[in-house]
Amino acid sequence: MATTKTHHLKHWDTLHNNGPFKLKKLYITELEGDGIIPKKIDRYNDAVVEIQRLIKETFNANQGFRAYGSAWSLNHIAHHKDCMHYNGFMNIHMPIQPENLHSDTTFKAENLFLFQCGTTIKRISEVLSSHGKSLKTSGASNGQTIAGCISTGVHGSAFQVGSVQDYVVGLHLITGPNIEDNVYIEPESKAGLNDAFAQSISKKIIRDDAMFYAALVGLGSFGFIHGVVIEAEPRFLLNRYVRKIDKNVALQLADTLDFKNSPFKIPEETTPDGFGKTPYHYKVFINQYSDEPEYVVELMYKNAYKNDYKDPFPIIKQSLYMDLIHLFTKMAENWPKSIPWLIKRLEKSILPKVDEDLTGTLPEIFWDAPYQGGAFACSVGIDYTDSSKALKLLCDLTTKEGPIPGIFAMRFVKQTKATLGFTKFPVTCMLEIDGVLWKKTRKIMSFEAYCTRIIEVLKQNNIKFTQHWGKGSNWAYNGLVNYMYGNDTVNNWKAQRKKLLSPEMLHFFANDFLYETKLAADEPVIHPINPQNEDLIT
Amino acid sequence: MKNSIKIFTLIIISLLLSSCYSVRLRSINGAYQPDPLLSRDDYYRGMEVVELDTVIKIDVVSKDFTYLIKETEACKSGKLHTVEFKNTFGGSLLSVFSFGKKRKLKVKYVCMKPTN
Ligand SMILES: Cc1cc2nc3c(=O)[nH]c(=O)nc-3n(C[C@H](O)[C@H](O)[C@H](O)COP(=O)(O)OP(=O)(O)OC[C@H]3O[C@@H](n4cnc5c(N)ncnc54)[C@H](O)[C@@H]3O)c2cc1C
Numbered sequence: 001m002a003t004t005k006t007h008h009l010k011h012w013d014t015l016h017n018n019g020p021f022k023l024k025k026l027y028i029t030e031l032e033g034d035g036i037i038p039k040k041i042d043r044y045n046d047a048v049v050e051i052q053r054l055i056k057e058t059f060n061a062n063q064g065f066r067a068y069g070s071a072w073s074l075n076h077i078a079h080h081k082d083c084m085h086y087n088g089f090m091n092i093h094m095p096i097q098p099e100n101l102h103s104d105t106t107f108k109a110e111n112l113f114l115f116q117c118g119t120t121i122k123r124i125s126e127v128l129s130s131h132g133k134s135l136k137t138s139g140a141s142n143g144q145t146i147a148g149c150i151s152t153g154v155h156g157s158a159f160q161v162g163s164v165q166d167y168v169v170g171l172h173l174i175t176g177p178n179i180e181d182n183v184y185i186e187p188e189s190k191a192g193l194n195d196a197f198a199q200s201i202s203k204k205i206i207r208d209d210a211m212f213y214a215a216l217v218g219l220g221s222f223g224f225i226h227g228v229v230i231e232a233e234p235r236f237l238l239n240r241y242v243r244k245i246d247k248n249v250a251l252q253l254a255d256t257l258d259f260k261n262s263p264f265k266i267p268e269e270t271t272p273d274g275f276g277k278t279p280y281h282y283k284v285f286i287n288q289y290s291d292e293p294e295y296v297v298e299l300m301y302k303n304a305y306k307n308d309y310k311d312p313f314p315i316i317k318q319s320l321y322m323d324l325i326h327l328f329t330k331m332a333e334n335w336p337k338s339i340p341w342l343i344k345r346l347e348k349s350i351l352p353k354v355d356e357d358l359t360g361t362l363p364e365i366f367w368d369a370p371y372q373g374g375a376f377a378c379s380v381g382i383d384y385t386d387s388s389k390a391l392k393l394l395c396d397l398t399t400k401e402g403p404i405p406g407i408f409a410m411r412f413v414k415q416t417k418a419t420l421g422f423t424k425f426p427v428t429c430m431l432e433i434d435g436v437l438w439k440k441t442r443k444i445m446s447f448e449a450y451c452t453r454i455i456e457v458l459k460q461n462n463i464k465f466t467q468h469w470g471k472g473s474n475w476a477y478n479g480l481v482n483y484m485y486g487n488d489t490v491n492n493w494k495a496q497r498k499k500l501l502s503p504e505m506l507h508f509f510a511n512d513f514l515y516e517t518k519l520a521a522d523e524p525v526i527h528p529i530n531p532q533n534e535d536l537i538t
Numbered sequence: 539m540k541n542s543i544k545i546f547t548l549i550i551i552s553l554l555l556s557s558c559y560s561v562r563l564r565s566i567n568g569a570y571q572p573d574p575l576l577s578r579d580d581y582y583r584g585m586e587v588v589e590l591d592t593v594i595k596i597d598v599v600s601k602d603f604t605y606l607i608k609e610t611e612a613c614k615s616g617k618l619h620t621v622e623f624k625n626t627f628g629g630s631l632l633s634v635f636s637f638g639k640k641r642k643l644k645v646k647y648v649c650m651k652p653t654n
Contacts (some may be wrong), residue, residue, distance in 0.1 A: 013582050014575055028574050030653050043654065069574065071582070086574040092654040116654070122569050123653065143569075312547075313566060367566075371583040 002050035014071045025083040042093050057085045067224050074377045080511045087118030091138035095376035100197035114229045117147035125363035133232035135163045139148040141369035147225040152470035153217045153421050157281045157411035165216045165418050176505045182244030187212040189242035214496035217418040221509045238300040239359050242352045250284050250295040254387035257305050268303050285351050286408040288395035289340030293438035312360035332405040336444040339403035379432035379468035383425040399458050406435020419493045422466035476516040562622040569651040570619040588612050590645045613649035620648040
């Protein structure tokens with residue numbers, strides 16, 4: 001029998017210290033050993049019994065509940081003031097067999113795998129590699145859990161592929177304390193698994209596009225995601241190039257993604273008739289405090305897998321020394337004017353090294369990201385054709401009203417079908433600023449004020465945008481979510497949630513983030529423990 | 539006289555600093571055993587760390603020492619993910635004055651996360 005340890009805590013925090021937030025109980029569930037329950041599917045189903053027991057116990061105590069993964073989201077989306085459940089020890093996987101496939105499916109069984117919610121991207125890649133397979137895309141690192149990734153919409157910069165949720169085939173959700181609150185959901189238009197398999201892990205099968213795409217980026221509030229069926233693809237190699245190129249050329253590429261006709265070419269990556277090939281990945285790094293005429297860009301080209309390639313690890317970026325970051329933060333708070341100078345000095349450590357080409361698999365290139373202290377990230381999604389315009393607006397904001405201790409980057413992601421996926425444009429440019437958390441002083445505005453200004457500036461300039469659900473924003477900004485997605489989309493998402501969950505469970509699986517964003521009906525909002533720190537995300 | 543004291547102090551400080559260093563070995567593959575309580579704020583935040591800070595005795599004939607990693611609550615898999623060895627000035631002194639018989643063992647290690 002799976003067992004749960006309960007920790008009575010006063011507060012909880014994210015990995016990167018974006019809290020702390022109040023908490024009562026932290027549950028940590030571990031599965032029964034394979035000596036006692038040898039079959040994976042039995043251990044998987046045994047975990048459902050334990051999670052439903054916890055849901056019942058929590059509900060009977062009149063408290064709410066939220067599952068979370070690696071706490072990598074840089075805001076309070078994973079937080080619940082009552083009870084939180086850590087999923088990291090729930091990492092069973094099961095390859096799907098041909099006899100599990102739906103009769104109408106276009107998927108190949110060899111590409112489908114069921115992963116339990118707490119399996120990290122790193123572990124998934126290891127499992128897939130051992131089958132000669134790979135994820136289609138991931139974020140820039142590998143520590144997130146699969147349930148955490150899809151719940152916020154994690155993306156890389158694979159602009160012909162999409163985000164993590166875009167290769168999900170089916171979702172296994174626990175929606176309440178009763179035996180029948182155990183559902184497997186797939187889109188009707190793209191069924192993957194047959195009823196027999198779905199019945200072996202759940203009590204109810206829903207094949208419905210609207211429900212599936214709403215639950216896909218569910219912000220942790222469509223119940224407990226117990227398992228995720230994903231589609232992998234044959235393992236591949238990426239040739240990675242980092243170059244410094246003229247700003248205007250880099251931005252033209254961002255606005256058009258036309259690599260064929262660009263004056264910038266990587267000689268090794270051109271077609272026989274001399275045109276540039278379209279890369280798998282394009283990322284632009286922007287130091288908004290620098291007047292240099294060039295930007296650093298990163299491009300990756302996809303190739304078939306072969307065994308004999310040079311070990312990429314000596315080049316994979318080493319992390320910045322932590323003490324330097326602390327020093328940086330202190331200096332930034334006290335002497336904001338030093339930020340541009342500091343960022344220039346740190347540029348070499350923050351940005352990938354120019355002209356160091358490498359080849360590696362997806363998990364080798366997007367490898368571990370060691371903890372580097374309190375961090376913030378804000379990330380807006382815009383139509384890629386607005387890339388350079390939005391970049392200019394946000395760089396101006398950051399330099400003129402800042403300076404803010406972070407630097408910008410742009411990544412590009414294919415459109416998602418998820419109802420509340422922030423990669424909603426045909427190709428979305430994710431324009432992001434990452435940096436160190438700072439405290440508001442007389443000389444430097446608070447993090448919250450900065451987030452509010454981002455929203456205001458984009459709105460004033462009529463740039464349509466979304467925001468990464470797992471990153472910083474003024475999430476309580478009036479009408480923000482409806483502005484980003486439109487009333488119909490938001491209402492559809494809410495309606496699907498209502499259809500899936502009982503009225504009690506709608507509240508049970510909601511949290512302050514959902515109430516603040518008005519995605520759940522109004523409830524009192526609980527603020528972090530330390531409200532005088534205006535820079536903390538509330 | 540004053541100058542020689544300064545120089546001596548400087549030499550001692552640089553000796554202290556240079557004899558204090560850490561070496562970390564980290565597996566490229568595998569995930570670390572997580573610490574869901576996020577109890578640390580250093581490089582190891584989010585990892586379940588076991589710290590050893592002890593003195594080991596090495597007799598005259600043996601030249602090495604093997605420390606065995608067992609399965610425990612803090613090391614559920616019994617397999618290593620990261621090992622950090624720290625050499626301190628105090629440790630070096632102890633080894634010199636005990637003619638190598640006593641060695642300070644200051645090690646942090648993190649185990650692999652068990653897979654289901
Ligand atoms: C170093 C670093 C690098 C990053 N790089 C990227 C990047 O390249 N691209 C990008 O898009 N983002 C990136 N992010 C953001 C991060 O990947 C996302 O916020 C992601 O959602 C975190 O995953 P997690 O497993 O930590 O989930 P958490 O942050 O723990 O949770 C995220 C959401 O998932 C929900 N959830 C988790 N498990 C379940 C479950 N079983 N059932 C129901 N709900 C659940 C939680 O309630 C919460 O709402 C990065 C963050 C960090 C710290």
